[in-house]
Amino acid sequence: MAERQAPSPFTDMNTDQTADRSPASLPPVGRGRRHISPVSLGLSVVAAVAVAFVALPLLGIAWRTPWSSVLEQLSSPAARAALRLSVLTSAVTALCTIVLGTPLAWLIARYEFVGRRLLRAIITVPVVLPPVVSGVALLAVFGRSNGLVGRMLFDTFGTQLTFSPLGVIVSQTFVAMPFYVLAAEAGFTTIDRRFEQLATTLGASEKYIFAGVTLRLAAPALLAGVVLAWARALGEFGATITFAGNIEGRTQTLPLAVYLLLESDPSTAYALSMVMVSVAVAVLVALRGRYLRGNR
Amino acid sequence: MAVTIGGPSTAATPPLRGELTVSAAASLTESFTRIGRQFRREHPGIRLRFNFASTSSLVSQIQAGAPVDVFASADLSSQDRLAASGNITSAPRVFARNTMQIAVKPGNPLAIKGVGDLTRVGVIGLCGRTVPCGVYAASVLALNKTNVPESQITRGTDAKATLASVAVGDANAAIVYVTDVRAAGKAVSGVAIPARQNVRAIYGVSVVRGSANRAAAQAFINYLLGQEGQATLKSFGFLAP
Numbered sequence: 001m002a003e004r005q006a007p008s009p010f011t012d013m014n015t016d017q018t019a020d021r022s023p024a025s026l027p028p029v030g031r032g033r034r035h036i037s038p039v040s041l042g043l044s045v046v047a048a049v050a051v052a053f054v055a056l057p058l059l060g061i062a063w064r065t066p067w068s069s070v071l072e073q074l075s076s077p078a079a080r081a082a083l084r085l086s087v088l089t090s091a092v093t094a095l096c097t098i099v100l101g102t103p104l105a106w107l108i109a110r111y112e113f114v115g116r117r118l119l120r121a122i123i124t125v126p127v128v129l130p131p132v133v134s135g136v137a138l139l140a141v142f143g144r145s146n147g148l149v150g151r152m153l154f155d156t157f158g159t160q161l162t163f164s165p166l167g168v169i170v171s172q173t174f175v176a177m178p179f180y181v182l183a184a185e186a187g188f189t190t191i192d193r194r195f196e197q198l199a200t201t202l203g204a205s206e207k208y209i210f211a212g213v214t215l216r217l218a219a220p221a222l223l224a225g226v227v228l229a230w231a232r233a234l235g236e237f238g239a240t241i242t243f244a245g246n247i248e249g250r251t252q253t254l255p256l257a258v259y260l261l262l263e264s265d266p267s268t269a270y271a272l273s274m275v276m277v278s279v280a281v282a283v284l285v286a287l288r289g290r291y292l293r294g295n296r
Numbered sequence: 297m298a299v300t301i302g303g304p305s306t307a308a309t310p311p312l313r314g315e316l317t318v319s320a321a322a323s324l325t326e327s328f329t330r331i332g333r334q335f336r337r338e339h340p341g342i343r344l345r346f347n348f349a350s351t352s353s354l355v356s357q358i359q360a361g362a363p364v365d366v367f368a369s370a371d372l373s374s375q376d377r378l379a380a381s382g383n384i385t386s387a388p389r390v391f392a393r394n395t396m397q398i399a400v401k402p403g404n405p406l407a408i409k410g411v412g413d414l415t416r417v418g419v420i421g422l423c424g425r426t427v428p429c430g431v432y433a434a435s436v437l438a439l440n441k442t443n444v445p446e447s448q449i450t451r452g453t454d455a456k457a458t459l460a461s462v463a464v465g466d467a468n469a470a471i472v473y474v475t476d477v478r479a480a481g482k483a484v485s486g487v488a489i490p491a492r493q494n495v496r497a498i499y500g501v502s503v504v505r506g507s508a509n510r511a512a513a514q515a516f517i518n519y520l521l522g523q524e525g526q527a528t529l530k531s532f533g534f535l536a537p
Contacts, residue, residue: 136464144466145401162466163419163450245419245450245461252451260451263352264426 058277065274066267073271081249082257082272086234089165089253093172093233094226097180100173101229102222105184106214120185127178134175135242142170142243167244168251172233180222180229187221188214224287231283235276313341316512317363319354320346321370321499322454323394323429323472326479327532328368334528335519342512350427350454358383358504365507366516368499370394370428370455370473375500385507388500391520393535395494396429396436397474398487399462406468408487411440414469415448421461421470422449428497429455433471435495459484473497475533499534 066073073079108120126134142150142161153159161167195217199209215222237255244251246260254272261269320328325348332344347354347362351369358364359381367384368391369375375388399421400408406417414420414437423430430451437444450467452458459476461467463483477486501520503513519525526536 247450248446260424263356
């Protein structure tokens with residue numbers, strides 16, 4: 001295992017500045033207002049379609065939400081149970097991703113070792129895997145009747161992950177952790193390592209440098225990663241219903257409740273959907289520095 | 297019996313062509329797939345496509361304007377609902393019946409003998425409350441005076457998803473259709489429910505209003521009610537209408 005070369009602090013200080021790395025031979029190209037050409041007009045029309053395509057369905061949810069009775073809908077037993085369960089499980093999932101993901105992200109970011117790329121690829125698979133397949137995969141390992149680890153867990157500790165809130169957390173952590181690890185890795189890679197070197201020359205212990213310098217400098221990236229992972233966990237559907245099941249009050253999270261209520265109680269389904277849209281918007285506002293401003 | 301409808305009489309008319317979309321209850325997945333293959337052989341000009349989901353999902357889709365030609369449901373009340381909302385043109389025809397069964401792990405390791413045992417086997421799989429198989433399962437539980445708390449029920453989105461909670465998942469039992477247990481092969485075993493404590497599921501089929509290919513839709517329904525369609529349904533464990 002060899003320590004990776006620290007990126008030069010003069011070119012790679014911050015991820016937000018990647019756009020400024022234009023080839024030195026070309027003059028910088030700004031985003032100034034220039035004349036409107038047919039091409040830019042055409043592109044703008046397509047862009048408007050793209051924006052409408054995403055924005056209209058969101059407005060559609062707001063339109064279908066029964067605003068006059070929304071609190072009433074949200075306080076129905078099924079809705080309250082789903083809200084409580086989702087808040088609880090997604091919060092624990094966020095914690096799990098931090099505890100499990102931070103050391104991994106740090107290793108991948110700082111050390112060059114055989115299989116590092118493979119490791120990163122493996123940890124990223126759940127991002128692109130259909131969530132139902134993630135659920136099937138979890139059953140194959142953590143299922144009580146068919147999973148090796150699951151059977152051992154049950155025989156040894158009497159713990160059954162499936163059909164329990166614990167199983168919901170397992171499903172959510174499986175699909176959400178990559179979002180955190182990738183964001184944290186980027187954070188660890190791009191912090192200015194001269195601060196760590198400086199701390200070393202001042203006689204700081206390795207432990208102090210990691211906690212007081214490295215983690216502190218990477219904190220914005222870590223936080224952004226946690227928020228993303230948490231939002232992904234909150235929206236988890238396929239892996240949860242496949243692995244943890246769909247038990248009211250135990251494993252029926254918000255998305256599962258929305259799907260089932262859509263036929264029996266659409267107004268509650270819309271009210272719950274509106275909650276999730278609001279959370280998604282709030283997440284983006286919280287991360288506005290990273291995603292709303294772009295690279296400007 | 298409807299055995300005389302359809303059949304060779306169609307040979308005289310010009311061949312049917314075009315697209316045909318059949319929305320069918322999930323419990324019809326295997327049988328309709330087979331029937332579809334036979335139907336295509338008889339009508340090579342028709343491009344037949346199936347859309348399998350829970351009957352209640354299909355109702356929502358059709359009411360939302362999904363371009364569907366034929367609607368085959370696992371109950372008659374869904375047909376009535378679509379008739380009331382003006383979404384079907386023909387009077388629904390009954391084409392099959394079905395009954396419920398308890399699906400258990402292969403070999404029935406927990407020795408489940410009947411519905412009454414379902415209170416003691418941990419989490420069981422049932423279809424969603426508004427899905428026909430969930431409604432039938434609720435009736436079966438009520439007929440057997442068995443009360444399973446909601447905290448012990450994992451709700452499947454349709455009959456196949458509910459069966460999967462036993463076949464691949466960790467549920468020890470589920471109430472599904474006899475035909476689902478049969479179609480699952482070795483993945484599950486079935487525990488019969490005596491007729492007096494069981495319900496009859498009635499399957500209805502109709503032509504959806506706005507169908508762009510009514511002739512083909514009617515031909516499919518005729519085929520379903522005809523000798524071959526009925527024989528295939530029977531081979532999958534469905535009861536005659």
